[in-house]
Amino acid sequence: MTATPTSAAAQAIEDVADDGTVQIAQQRHSDAKKAERKLGLMLVAPAVVIMLAVAAYPILYAFWLSLNKADLRRPDDNEFIFLDNYITVLSSPIWWTAFGVTMLITIVGATFELILGMGLAIVMHRTLVGRGLVRTSALVPYAIVTVVAAFSWRFAWTQGLGWLAPETSAPLTEFWPSIWIIILAEVWKTVPFMALLLMAGLALVPEDLLKAASMDGASAWKRFWLVTVPLIKPAILVALLFRTLDAFRVFDNIFILTSGSNQTSSVSMVAYSNLIRGLNLGIGSAMSVLIFLTTGLIAFAFIKLFGAAAPGADAGGKR
Amino acid sequence: MAEIVLDHVVKRYPDGALAVDDFNLEIADGEFIILVGPSGCGKSTTLNMVAGLEDITAGKLIIDGQVVNDKAPKDRDIAMVFQSYALYPHMTVGDNMGFPLRLAGVDKETIRKKVGEAAELLELSQHLDRKPANLSGGQRQRVAMGRAIVRNPKAFLMDEPLSNLDAKLRVQMRTQISRIQKNLGTTTLYVTHDQTEAMTLGDRVVVMRAGIVQQVGTPAHLYAHPANLFVAGFIGSPSMNFFPGQLRGGGTVVTALGEARLPDRVRQSLDGAGSTGEVIIGIRPEHFEDASLVGDKPGATFDAPIDIVEAMGSDVYAYFTMKGDVAHSQDLDDLAKDTGNELHSGGVDVTARLDAAAQVQRGRTARLWYDTSKVQVFDAASGKNLVAAVR
Amino acid sequence: MQPETRNRKLMWWGVNTVVLLYAFVPVVWIVSLSLKDDATLNDGNYLPTSPSTESYSAIFSNSDFLRALANSIGICIIATLIAIVFGTMAAYAIARLDFPGKKTIVATALLVSMFPQIALVTPLFKIETALGLFDTWPGLIIPYIAFALPLAIYTLSAFFREIPWDLEKAAKMDGATPYQAFRRVITPLAMPGVFTTAILVFISCWNDFLFALSLTSTSAARTVPAAMSYFTGATTFEKPTGPIAAAAVVITIPIVIFVLVFQRRIVAGLTSGAVKG
Numbered sequence: 001m002t003a004t005p006t007s008a009a010a011q012a013i014e015d016v017a018d019d020g021t022v023q024i025a026q027q028r029h030s031d032a033k034k035a036e037r038k039l040g041l042m043l044v045a046p047a048v049v050i051m052l053a054v055a056a057y058p059i060l061y062a063f064w065l066s067l068n069k070a071d072l073r074r075p076d077d078n079e080f081i082f083l084d085n086y087i088t089v090l091s092s093p094i095w096w097t098a099f100g101v102t103m104l105i106t107i108v109g110a111t112f113e114l115i116l117g118m119g120l121a122i123v124m125h126r127t128l129v130g131r132g133l134v135r136t137s138a139l140v141p142y143a144i145v146t147v148v149a150a151f152s153w154r155f156a157w158t159q160g161l162g163w164l165a166p167e168t169s170a171p172l173t174e175f176w177p178s179i180w181i182i183i184l185a186e187v188w189k190t191v192p193f194m195a196l197l198l199m200a201g202l203a204l205v206p207e208d209l210l211k212a213a214s215m216d217g218a219s220a221w222k223r224f225w226l227v228t229v230p231l232i233k234p235a236i237l238v239a240l241l242f243r244t245l246d247a248f249r250v251f252d253n254i255f256i257l258t259s260g261s262n263q264t265s266s267v268s269m270v271a272y273s274n275l276i277r278g279l280n281l282g283i284g285s286a287m288s289v290l291i292f293l294t295t296g297l298i299a300f301a302f303i304k305l306f307g308a309a310a311p312g313a314d315a316g317g318k319r
Numbered sequence: 320m321a322e323i324v325l326d327h328v329v330k331r332y333p334d335g336a337l338a339v340d341d342f343n344l345e346i347a348d349g350e351f352i353i354l355v356g357p358s359g360c361g362k363s364t365t366l367n368m369v370a371g372l373e374d375i376t377a378g379k380l381i382i383d384g385q386v387v388n389d390k391a392p393k394d395r396d397i398a399m400v401f402q403s404y405a406l407y408p409h410m411t412v413g414d415n416m417g418f419p420l421r422l423a424g425v426d427k428e429t430i431r432k433k434v435g436e437a438a439e440l441l442e443l444s445q446h447l448d449r450k451p452a453n454l455s456g457g458q459r460q461r462v463a464m465g466r467a468i469v470r471n472p473k474a475f476l477m478d479e480p481l482s483n484l485d486a487k488l489r490v491q492m493r494t495q496i497s498r499i500q501k502n503l504g505t506t507t508l509y510v511t512h513d514q515t516e517a518m519t520l521g522d523r524v525v526v527m528r529a530g531i532v533q534q535v536g537t538p539a540h541l542y543a544h545p546a547n548l549f550v551a552g553f554i555g556s557p558s559m560n561f562f563p564g565q566l567r568g569g570g571t572v573v574t575a576l577g578e579a580r581l582p583d584r585v586r587q588s589l590d591g592a593g594s595t596g597e598v599i600i601g602i603r604p605e606h607f608e609d610a611s612l613v614g615d616k617p618g619a620t621f622d623a624p625i626d627i628v629e630a631m632g633s634d635v636y637a638y639f640t641m642k643g644d645v646a647h648s649q650d651l652d653d654l655a656k657d658t659g660n661e662l663h664s665g666g667v668d669v670t671a672r673l674d675a676a677a678q679v680q681r682g683r684t685a686r687l688w689y690d691t692s693k694v695q696v697f698d699a700a701s702g703k704n705l706v707a708a709v710r
Numbered sequence: 711m712q713p714e715t716r717n718r719k720l721m722w723w724g725v726n727t728v729v730l731l732y733a734f735v736p737v738v739w740i741v742s743l744s745l746k747d748d749a750t751l752n753d754g755n756y757l758p759t760s761p762s763t764e765s766y767s768a769i770f771s772n773s774d775f776l777r778a779l780a781n782s783i784g785i786c787i788i789a790t791l792i793a794i795v796f797g798t799m800a801a802y803a804i805a806r807l808d809f810p811g812k813k814t815i816v817a818t819a820l821l822v823s824m825f826p827q828i829a830l831v832t833p834l835f836k837i838e839t840a841l842g843l844f845d846t847w848p849g850l851i852i853p854y855i856a857f858a859l860p861l862a863i864y865t866l867s868a869f870f871r872e873i874p875w876d877l878e879k880a881a882k883m884d885g886a887t888p889y890q891a892f893r894r895v896i897t898p899l900a901m902p903g904v905f906t907t908a909i910l911v912f913i914s915c916w917n918d919f920l921f922a923l924s925l926t927s928t929s930a931a932r933t934v935p936a937a938m939s940y941f942t943g944a945t946t947f948e949k950p951t952g953p954i955a956a957a958a959v960v961i962t963i964p965i966v967i968f969v970l971v972f973q974r975r976i977v978a979g980l981t982s983g984a985v986k987g
């Protein structure tokens with residue numbers, strides 16, 4: 001009678017021990033694994049610290065500032081005003097004009113960039129002659145400092161100075177011409193980048209597939225739309241996402257071309273004016289946060305709508 | 320040199336896949352062990368666990384009496400030859416071979432000497448200053464071997480080291496590896512999916528399937544006494560022929576080849592195995608013969624409608640299809656998948672290796688004989704060899 | 711057959727010419743502007759009728775410009791070097807090693823690269839003022855590194871992923887520690903990728919305008935793009951065209967040559983992260 005409970009207890013103890021060893025087996029890592037983890041963490045540490053210090057902390061700080069009446073011209077007035085700055089910004093026509101201008105530049109610019117970029121990509125990919133020359137020179141706009149290109153366009157359109165300027169008017173002092181010139185400057189500079197991404201996509205389309213389609217009687221136009229485009233869709237989406245986010249942050253070109261006069265300010269321009277020129281950190285920060293939220297929304301919409309794989313999403317590539 | 324023991328070794332990958340289950344093996348000092356099985360059966364995983372490149376989920380790995388589960392590869396003193404050779408492209412042949420010694424802090428002069436010796440052995444002496452990119456496939460393979468040899472490790476691990484070579488070179492290198500291993504007497508664990516390599520190289524062969532060891536034994540033993548249908552079908556080329564059949568009373572078996580009386584020896588072991596009667600009979604190609612050449616050796620005869628005849632000089636291969644059910648079992652289906660040979664012609668496809676003097680012609684019916692004392696009898700449900708079971 | 715290929719070649723030459731014009735017209739224009747003398751500056755001609763180096767003499771005797779040039783070169787080189795070292799380390803770990811928090815780090819990098827930089831200007835301005843970094847080299851170098859890191863990490867991890875796993879396993883078997891495998895085997899093989907990434911990072915620093923404009927106030931750390939916009943003329947709207955054009959050319963030419971020379975690598979670098987990503 002006494003033996004039974006004892007052995008049951010012994011059994012229970014053994015069970016515990018068994019469980020224990022199982023858990024140990026799961027938690028235990030061999031020396032090699034431990035060394036690998038340690039090295040991994042040590043190697044990423046500096047990069048992570050810098051990115052956090054320059055991006056994460058300041059963005060939190062910007063959030064905080066945007067909830068305060070932080071005006072450097074009246075430093076003693078600093079107080080917590082919750083969403084007042086946002087209300088001020090969102091009810092200001094200046095903000096909404098800038099928002100409209102930015103959207104316009106983003107959408108029209110990205111459209112042109114996609115069309116011209118695709119054209120350039122096809123030329124670079126298909127040209128029978130001087131391929132190296134074309135590919136190399138197409139990189140020139142990418143390499144040029146944005147501010148330099150902006151000055152080139154500005155001087156070109158300046159009345160009495162530029163080769164493009166009309167005799168009787170100053171395009172950079174009028175709203176619509178200014179917008180078009182800004183779009184021109186943006187598009188000129190970024191088409192090559194777009195084209196490179198698209199070309200990398202084109203290079204992945206098997207030549208045999210296009211040949212097969214052509215044997216099946218598809219015209220060049222049909223081959224492009226029915227074979228090439230579906231296959232390079234991922235490249236198109238990635239390129240478009242990058243460019244849209246970038247275009248939405250347009251600053252350099254506008255600063256040089258118009259300085260935001262005649263209501264040509266982008267959201268970044270008005271935020272900059274409030275922050276640096278106006279020294280109104282609260283309002284400027286609220287704008288910054290709104291810009292941040294909008295870009296986040298754009299990225300989210302892209303990824304949700306098209307299922308575009310984020311670059312580096314599979315960075316955990318395994319052996 | 321070392322003794323390696325795998326004691327109930329299990330590998331489960333983080334994604335949940337069970338790659339190796341309950342692997343047990345004792346490798347004696349200086350032994351040449353072959354790990355063979357279809358691709359994906361867990362051979363590389365096993366090798367990587369011995370190497371220390373993969374964690375062991377459960378069980379023990381013991382080298383020279385010491386549990387080394389948690390030791391880093393560099394502390395195990397084992398060398399490995401990779402299928403891709405994994406030569407460092409930015410180093411010369413000499414630097415590649417000397418790399419392990421350099422890491423170990425061996426002085427330059429000794430490195431030079433040892434690399435020189437290894438290069439001599441592998442006929443690489445005049446290539447020491449070249450980069451791997453400028454070598455032929457066979458030379459690269461030898462550099463990889465050299466890198467393993469120079470540091471005189473406790474054991475060699477080789478993961479399909481010859482599968483990137485063309486057929487002829489593969490045969491040459493096979494003999495060279497065998498020779499080097501014999502000379503150095505280093506314990507070797509060699510992975511391959513090629514049963515010919517397995518049969519020709521190893522002291523003992525481990526046949527794996529889906530992470531589980533099927534049988535361990537000398538090549539001759541595996542060939543003559545396969546433990547189950549899988550081993551029987553995997554070892555041997557051309558492979559064993561399988562016929563579904565029923566055991567009848569009095570030691571007879573009925574198959575597509577007709578009724579045959581099994582020899583007493585086979586019958587005795589069958590009685591002991593307690594089979595239900597549904598079996599699969601396995602006959603190796605060389606156990607067929609032209610009936611007219613046999614004389615009165617014991618066996619059974621049948622008529623075969625010959626489809627194709629291939630005269631190889633030394634012998635003749637005859638191919639034919641016997642009407643009747645095709646043998647079905649999980650083992651055989653797996654094998655068929657592995658060889659990509661899933662076509663069924665509504666009968667049992669048979670390969671027979673006959674004497675060069677055999678009178679067989681395409682399109683004619685020939686009377687063939689088979690050696691009933693050599694047939695294997697497998698349980699249809701479990702795939703176990705009923706003949707070998709008693710032994 | 712023959713004439714048809716010729717026609718197609720001619721057609722492609724035509725198309726290529728359009729591309730070349732597209733790329734070079736604005737560039738040639740700013741060069742030609744920088745070579746115009748005072749008398750012909752405002753003639754509106756695309757090419758200078760009487761080229762002169764007046765504008766170049768002007769900027770090279772302008773201490774603010776020389777200082778800005780030194781700032782640009784120094785800041786960008788230092789930022790590039792540091793970003794490459796840290797980026798290489800992180801990219802190797804991300805591409806090759808198994809450690810906790812990897813996904814989070816990749817996501818952080820992605821977030822930083824998509825970040826509207828304008829949103830950081832205020833807090834950085836305040837923080838740097840408080841720390842005494844405002845209007846100094848480190849005050850620009852640190853943000854440059856931070857924004858170059860995501861680019862460096864993506865590009866480099868794409869390169870690292872191309873290196874066969876077996877080489878690292880072989881190094882481990884040969885007795886290397888993980889660090890030795892990284893230093894002796896992987897890094898030498900990744901050098902082309904590192905070099906490419908360095909060019910891309912340098913270009914992105916060289917290009918920066920926003921931080922240079924808002925995190926500096928004097929010529930102590932102001933880089934050329936920002937300095938150019940501060941070149942003074944008679945009024946705000948009458949910028950000194952010639953000197954600006956000359957300065958533009960000075961900072962453009964080296965980078966254009968650079969890009970032309972390393973064209974292949976740059977294309978590989980720009981597209982590696984995006985397509986394989």
Ligand SMILES: Nc1ncnc2c1ncn2[C@@H]1O[C@H](COP(=O)(O)OP(=O)(O)O)[C@@H](O)[C@H]1O
Pocket residue numbers: 318319332333334336337338356357358359360361362363364365
């Ligand atoms: N890193 C890994 N993660 C998850 N599963 C793996 C990994 N490596 C291999 N496997 C799986 O483990 C099984 C055995 O693989 P492996 O040992 O490479 O087979 P073999 O070398 O015999 O061809 C396969 O099913 C494979 O898919």
Ligand SMILES: [Mg+2]
Pocket residue numbers: 359362363364
């Ligand atoms: Mg394998």
